Amino acid sequence: MSEAKSMNIWESWPVEMPTAPELRECKEYQYLQDEGVQREMASELRDIAIKTAHSKFPTASKAAIILKGGMESQFSLYDSDTDHCTFRQEAFFRYLFGINEPDCYGILDLERKESVLFVPRVLDDWQRWHGAALPLDYYTKRYGVTTTRYVDELHTVLQERGLELLYVLRGVNSDSGLPTATVVDFAEVGQYKVDEKHLHPMLCEMRVFKTKREIEYMRVCNVVSCQAHVYVMRHIKAGMTELQCEALFKAWTCYFGAARHMAYTCICGSGPHGSILHYGHAGRPNDRILKDGDTIVLDMGAEFFGYSTDITRSYAINGKFTEDQKAVHQAVYEAQHAVFKAMKPGVSWPDMHRLAERVLIQHLIKIGILHNGTEEEMVAAHMGAVFQPHGLGHLLGLNVHDVGGYPEGTQRLSAPGVSYLRTSRTLQPGMVLTVEPGLYFNDPTLNKALANPDQAKFINEKVLDRFRGTGGFRLEDDVVVTEDGIINLTTLPTSWQECEAVIQAAQPAQRK
């Protein structure tokens, strides 16, 4: 990479978006735009997939892995000829072929250790709307495959190569419970031996462990989402709507990082809305007006060329935390940092969740919201899940809630708190996870605890009342597990002191 400037320093952050010449000098921008990086990343993953298949599949003889990509038709906005949104590639296909175009197929010829990409043959009329058909050679070079053919040649190519056994993707996503959405269904598939058993678990497991290239890529994606968070932080003020925070975040990530999609719907919960974990959906569309004295939970991350980022910052929007706000924020901050410190290979993720809950409980005792018992008694009564009714974090990659959380033979734990985890695995190098403790004052959840004598006895309602309706805080970073600890990909102001400094330092013109 050339000697480019980095914009990854929040202290000197520009309030306005960079101009075109500035932008082109930024190494993050250059890296994300570099087609070579994406090509090499997918090529390496294909090599690993072929190698793994050779060692784990019943046979590689006359056999191929075959994947179908996402279809344009899956994006129709109901019966209209418009799409929900611009096409987004299916994650497994993106993983091995790197291409973000609809209606493709791809094979890994296991015997020859080669890859073939299949793209749709386009009609004259299609070209009038979408541009001249590109030569097949363009795809071969751009995506680094062995060769490219048309989708209607799929059967012919399989025959030419003497392939008789197809490993196809079939499985259930452990987060959504949905089956694989891209089913290999070309006309002649019935003429082949089909193995539906081995590919899905193999690819899920591969996706859990990121390559160096993927980690570098995810780091840069993370930098851009972090920059966008700072952009919001420097513009936020009373009188704005929550949605205007979303607008500024999207503006930066699209302008700076070419992100046309968010990895997930932006959660911009101000005031009491901070306690709604997935606030911001169509029914609660980030439409509250920010008030002086509010806190806000901003859980926003863009998708960059297929890869997801997932980052939350929470702060007092006026840049001046009250003593109560400081105490709650500090609890979450310390829970997160305790986990950072403890994370390393061999550690169980549910134990990390329990650690975060324990730190939160310690602080809740200190604040006075919890009383009448020991820390151990409160842990045993699951008081952590009353104030943090979600898992500590999840695997992250192409999907926000990435695959591989519960491989075959494993299952969710049943106790409150850890039951919310999207994985109960033991940490290993190469895993990328979010670490996102939170502390919320959510009325339905609190009322349920107060109705349960085993939990109610620990709650000091008089103190709690001071916090009711104030929402809460969540802090979420994306981290990589290394040989002896973690690398945090998320570099952002986090503590209440850091947030105050950034918000207060924003140019006066932006703060009026």
Added chain:
Amino acid sequence: MSEAKSMNIWESWPVEMPTAPELRECKEYQYLQDEGVQREMASELRDIAIKTAHSKFPTASKAAIILKGGMESQFSLYDSDTDHCTFRQEAFFRYLFGINEPDCYGILDLERKESVLFVPRVLDDWQRWHGAALPLDYYTKRYGVTTTRYVDELHTVLQERGLELLYVLRGVNSDSGLPTATVVDFAEVGQYKVDEKHLHPMLCEMRVFKTKREIEYMRVCNVVSCQAHVYVMRHIKAGMTELQCEALFKAWTCYFGAARHMAYTCICGSGPHGSILHYGHAGRPNDRILKDGDTIVLDMGAEFFGYSTDITRSYAINGKFTEDQKAVHQAVYEAQHAVFKAMKPGVSWPDMHRLAERVLIQHLIKIGILHNGTEEEMVAAHMGAVFQPHGLGHLLGLNVHDVGGYPEGTQRLSAPGVSYLRTSRTLQPGMVLTVEPGLYFNDPTLNKALANPDQAKFINEKVLDRFRGTGGFRLEDDVVVTEDGIINLTTLPTSWQECEAVIQAAQPAQRK
């Protein structure tokens, strides 16, 4: 509406986005945020639907119109638990009920002339993620229906009301060829008489003719998309990517107009890409870098609370048109204005298309690209469709390509040019259409014409070569047909002189 400032004056346009207090004073912003406006719009439409059904349906006795809304499940990003994008309501449901939440039903009780909205009953666990369930009364007040019940009470409510006949929506979209995407399929539907014949044509026809309230609403939506176009126009310069134009457009419409969705994928075709009609799709993702001397076709419109805008501006990005660029731009401008002048009730839309083609041909002769024949001969040889290979415009409303273009018994014309039209109707008051002539230098289309002796003989290749690879221009406004002409909802710099003035006047800081 209060005495609010309007920001609809492009001459005094702020280069930066308005601050929160400024924004809240803008009448466009206030209007779009006003839930009362949306409630009254849908209430009036329900009244019209009930009245029309009484006059056109076989019976209103013991009968109801029933509609199913869009489903959350239709938005799944493949097998993951994330969505393609934030939920967007199905257009017919939005039309009559105004609500943008998934998994609802609605009925219009024709006998009682009442409306019932059905919302999903939510589980405890849903509330943890999405917020406390809102009381049914909230929906009744917010959307102005007679009453609100839970979806699981649908059969009970139909029984309570003694309803025996259900008019359901079933038909094919004449643009996409797709069947109705929201099929009424509650468990007990088999116990009712079902009429699939009358509702779809009736509602399609209703949607063709906008109410005064809808037109006012679409006007304000249009103002915000226009503002966003000016925002882009004042920031555009060589060195930016096409996608950064998209980023700025989306930023403004979301920040200013609470638009979380584009009505369609942004088309930002610079240089040669200007000739690709639907450039900007995933395979051509607006990734070219703008060069000094380029022209650009920016076809971008946001969706505001269900309603689509569809606007194109084209200009020289450096604010200085060359003589050739001026000549081509002027041709499109005059074609558009000739159509504006001729549009009124009773005029056939294909005739308007032919008028635009004729003006383009006149200019192509003047420029010297067409020669060796009379205007009439060139019209007869369909030379218009060689340079404008698309229809003049289409119905616009909740959908970008709105319904009702080809009612039962009508069909597309077959001649080149007019065959591209999405409607061949005769203009009537209340119709909203786009008027979008264009003139492009698209190599595949030109080569086809040059290979056809009947067309090639009119083309002066030597002059044409000067324009090859320069893309083209399209100008697109949204207009309402009135009793004696049209009202143009799109107020934007359009002519090359106006574009030059705006681009050159943008603050020096933005132009460096």
